[in-house]
Amino acid sequence: MPAKPHKGTRMKPNSIALLTLGVSLLALSANGQDRLTREEYIQKYKSLAVEEMEVYGIPASITMAQALLESDNGNGRLAREGNNHFGIKCKSTWTGATISHDDDAKGECFRKYPSVEASFNDHSEFLDKSARYQDLFKLDPMDYKGWAYGLKQAGYATNPAYAELLIKIIEDNQLYHLDRGEEIAPPIMGTPATEEPQQLVAETEQKPKEVVDVDNYSVAVTGQGGQHTVYHNNGSEFTTARPGDTYATIASEFGLTVKKLLKYNDETTVPALRPGEMVYLRPKGKRSENGKLIHVAKEGETLHSISQTYGIRLKNLCNMNRRTPDSEVKAGQQIRLM
Structure with a gap:
């Protein structure tokens, strides 16, 4: 008589289906189906x-x-x-x-x-x-x-x-x-990105253009930010410090971090604020957009103070004038603005 086959444990059909599904899911993951495109x-x-x-x-x-x-x-x-x-x-x-x-x-x-x-x-x-x-x-x-x-x-x-x-x-x-501040539209059904992306409109571009006299320094008010008035200069926005203000209080009011506010104002430490001091709320420009080519320095000015007055990033101002941020500025010296 032929020997009886060994009686092992047989898997139920439902168990086989579950196992097959599990293996398939593992295979999909291994093949990168859950990867970001x-x-x-x-x-x-x-x-x-x-x-x-x-x-x-x-x-x-x-x-x-x-x-x-x-x-x-x-x-x-x-x-x-x-x-x-x-x-x-x-x-x-x-x-x-x-x-x-x-x-x-x-x-x-x-x-x-x-x-x-x-x-x-x-x-x-x-x-x-x-x-x-x-x-x-x-x-x-x-x-x-x-x-x-x-x-x-x-x-x-x-x-x-x-x-x-x-x-x-x-x-x-x-x-x-x-x-360029333009949007990249998500591709549809695997097609390439659109050739004519929709232009992003920055919040400041929706507001009236600034009125700036760079010699006498006056600006037009463009809006309010809680307790502080918001001004517009060289395509950027700033406010002025009030008695008792700190970078922390201004950052909190405008929903910014202190680190970002310091970066906008080209500060490497957290300085005390003097009443009336300009505090930028957005990145400053890379050059003067107000038609002013040269600034004639006054007594006591620094490259940092000039960069704040004209709303130009300190690094760009230094590069234009081949100077470092701590370079001395003398009265009567000409400083390029663009």
């Missing part, structure tokens, strides 16, 4: 790139292209587990959280952030405070190609084609529209 990443994080551009002057197209490339559209391990979207390593000055990752060598130290926003901000700070990237800030803010080649030349990445990769990402996805 490039278009999804751009729509999700483009506002962060634009915000950093407004504060630091780094083209939003460059920031977004670097993030897309370095983070694999947000799907890389550093981005998923460490919110590190720019591949920034720890360096000797980093005191925050870290994550180990194999890159040029095994187990290298990379920065770990509490949020994606913190990663974008640290990327801007990293470029802004590193001496080797300072020449980039002298470029036209629309010159994304110059920034791409400059980043490669300054040693941001070891890939010899790094600049070309950034430029291709920018042009394939029309990220240069972000530099």
Whole structure:
């Protein structure tokens, strides 16, 4: 007689179906079906790139292209587990959280952030405070190609084609529209982004143009912000300090952070405010837009005070005059404004 077959445990049909479904779901995940697409990443994080551009002057197209490339559209391990979207390593000055990752060598130290926003901000700070990237800030803010080649030349990445990769990402996805304050419409049914994006209208552009006499310094009121009057100068908005005001109280009233307010006003520390002192609520301009080419310095003025009077970013004013922020200004000296 033939031997009886071994009586093993048989799976019920329902169990087999559940197991099959589980395997299928795992396969889908492994095949990347839950990954962010490039278009999804751009729509999700483009506002962060634009915000950093407004504060630091780094083209939003460059920031977004670097993030897309370095983070694999947000799907890389550093981005998923460490919110590190720019591949920034720890360096000797980093005191925050870290994550180990194999890159040029095994187990290298990379920065770990509490949020994606913190990663974008640290990327801007990293470029802004590193001496080797300072020449980039002298470029036209629309010159994304110059920034791409400059980043490669300054040693941001070891890939010899790094600049070309950034430029291709920018042009394939029309990220240069972000530099111009224009919207990138999300693609429909997988088609490329629209060729005629809708123009973003900034809040200040909806208000009457400022009336500015740059010699006698007078401005027209454009609105109110709680207890403080809001003024308009050189395309930006500012208020004036009242007795008892601090950067913290003004930041709170206008829904800003102290850090951002200090950046708008080119302050590296938190100074005491004098009554009547100008406090900008938005980024200042890169040059004078009021038709004034030259300012003749008065006794006691500094490059910082001149940058506040004309609503020009201190870094841009220094670059135009080939000076540093702490350079002495003498009465009668001519200071370029554009």
